[in-house]
Amino acid sequence: MEETSLRVPVEVTKVDNKYHFVFNKHINKLKKISLFESKDQEHKEIITSELDQFDVEIDNEIIHPLFFVEVESQQYIVGERTLPVEGMNNFRDMGGYETYDGRTVKWKLLYRSDHIHNASLKGLEYLKALNIKTIIDYRSEDERGKYPNKVIDVNIKTYCLDPDAHTAELAAQFTSDKANEDENLVKKIISQKEKGVLVNRYDIVMEQYKNFVNKEECKKAFSKMIKVIAEENSAPVDQHCRGGKDRTGYGCMLLLGLLGVKKEYIIYDYMLTHSNRVKRNAVKMEKYKKFTNDQVVLDYLYSLIDTQPEFIDASYDAIMSEHGSFENYAKDVLGITDEEISNLKQHYLE
Template sequence: MKNRYKVEQTKENYFHFYLPISAEEQEIKVFLMKNLHDTQPEFLLSTEKENFDIELKELSYRPYFLIKTNDSQYITAERTLPVEGMNNFRDMGGYETQSGETVKWGKLYRSDHIYNATENGIAYLQTLNIHTILDYRSNVETKKYPNKRIGDQVKTYQIDPSAHAAELAAQFQSSKEDEDANLINEIIEQKEKGTLVDHSNVVLTQYRTFVNKKESKEAFSKMLHVVADPNAPAVVQHCRGGKDRTGFGSMLVLGTLGVKKEDLVEDYLLTAKNRIERNRAKMEGYKKLTSDPVVLDQLYSFIDTKPEFIEESIDTIIGQYGTIENYAKEELQLTEQMVQQMKKMYLE
């Protein structure tokens, strides 16, 4: 992994830069880019620090940052984007592949559903030049939580892999008001019958199901074919919370491009960081409906994000097919030409 500066927006217009791995002092120059094709970036500062902050004036565009060293240069940007109303909208750019190339910024996004985006959030999304939305939700989910419209130019594909856990499938059938209560009642009933199992094991099974189930393979095959279309970028893939179905789909895209396993897992785990406040609020709501610690532990397992979940999918694929690219070709009908087209479109 190349030791490149990462950046996070810690509060509005304040950007924190840091090196993941401690390194020898080296002067860098930081420039602000208005877009990825900006040929006259604005100089911001020179520094030798591994951690530093930059305050920018209010921006009308998503910023990218050009980092120049004595012998190289590269672009970096914040990964989790400040889309008002959404908590898990992310750019999958910047990851290094096995071949030493880098995933382009601003082409591949993943997120929670767009139902919660505010007017300001939609206005922000409209600056990202999104052309394609891949929605993994079921008909019940999309009817109950319809996405906000980003624009007339955006094409949406609804692709349901039919692979969520049975308890969640039942929850999705409920009205918005009854979802939590029905889920809790389902868990209590299982507990009383002695049929309650550790939901983490259920989730692990689900991540193996993503790999092998016919309906899942059909859905994710369609997703990859859309992503490989030259007219697709920029692409957003999402489910409800942007964790499981989106986590698997994002892993497939990045893995087919050749991104290393450690970075596939790192990308997946950002969901845990992004949903800390959302999960806290969710658990507070559950506690108003039950005080049973067994039930509460089970409820938390539904919203938890663990590395072993996505690792289960990756290891299942590697064990059976050798590489994620091989899996995409052999099981998801992606041709060699499509794979090369994806790499041409999304790598640099």
């Protein structure tokens, strides 16, 4: 994703058994990469290079390794952001993002994902190795019943926090029988078009993102999320919905905003869902085409699974314009205390 890659100094992705490093085009100096263990321990240097892209090979048995990067006076801790959890397509680490006061989010503590229903046995083994202690599940009771999460570890504490933010269109899909949900959604959109009540295809998504900020059920769910994550020993935490896009996207924006993460990184993090879901969205559209060839309806359906910066912007701007800051919104609307905000920053920033 060229439009987002320039917003982070280093991107790391795993290709086969190698880690591929891509540096921001403005970083054209000598780079030294070391395997990261802790700031207080000597780092094991792996490679020194002047290239902007190169591969690093390490012990393939290391789960989610972190790397210590030195570029003259600049130092970064980096790692693979979208993790290779077999069966899942959108499991991510939110570490490494920079805050307005110059700190960064710690790695391996805050995860976001699609639902765990699709994880394979190998995927579950990978997740277990991450030592997750808490799961926040934003899905509705209907969704959880149709697509129950597979068990990573019986000791993990799960909080079911349904914000009930679905538009009528998405509700028609999620409350349908598992075998008929796609067909029922298509029928609802066709019916709205025939009645002349089909609104602009992106307006319905924008409405949902504004609901996240002001709807009572949403405020209750996301308030609880912050309080849980602020508790000592709750991390590592994974928050997820079904696809890891809307409800999870808003929850992660709210959390990162409270930590003081720069807006450009919040948008970057949100938009990673776009690239992670390209194949999944293509499969979904092929299913919809079994029920209609009307391009207007198909475009509308795609808007419901698409990821655009304007969506998360709608939530971000609503908070900032109405409350001036994420902290004001959290305290005045969600009932979050100064102590809880302080705990978040203490636990998750370095």
